[in-house]
Amino acid sequence: MSEEKQVGIVLVSHSGPVAAAVVELAKELAAGGATAPVAAAGGTSAGGLGTSAELIAGAARSVDRGAGVALLVDLGSAVLTVKAMLAEGDQLPDGARLMDAPFVEGAVAALVTASAGGDLAAVEAAAVDAYDYRKV
Structure with missing residues (x-):
């Protein structure tokens, strides 16, 4: 039996622990059953602060279920x-898209x-609508 197509999500942060924590927060807040595939791509391959095309590509492949991959990023070099990677066209799955959205609320x-x-x-x-979440 084939897997149902579903959008995958990758959270790209300069920090591995931040990306992993936001994945866990989003999964807990989306509770009520199984969640869509989501993966963290934080920090460098050596575990430092920064971004890694290799980690991003691996995370995107791991969540790709044939319906596209939403990439949410924190700032700067992650963007x-x-x-x-999107311009090069060969590192990310077909249908991968950068989301212009707040990192935590958007995730x-x-x-x-x-x-x-x-x-x-x-x-x-x-x-994107998460930009309109008001706090005061």
């Missing part, structure tokens, strides 16, 4: 690295939407 919204069966456009819309 630049993902943009460069939660994206995972909830993907877990409910939303397509890549719906996942992106939910992540």
Whole structure:
């Protein structure tokens, strides 16, 4: 039996522990059943602060279920690295897309939407809408 197509999510941070923590937070907040595939790609391959195209590519491959991969990034070189990878076109799965969304709130919204069966456009819309979450 083949696996159902589902949007995968990759959280790219300069810090491995931050990326992993946001994955766990999003999974806990999206509770209520199985969640869409989500992976952290934080820090460098050597475990330091920074970004790693190798880690990002591996995480994207690990969550690819044929419906696209949403990449949420924290800042700076994470954005630049993902943009460069998308421009090269051969390191990320087909349908990989950088989301212009807040990292934490966007990750939660994206995972909830993907877990409910939303397509890549719906996942992106939910992540982007997280910019409008007001705190005061």
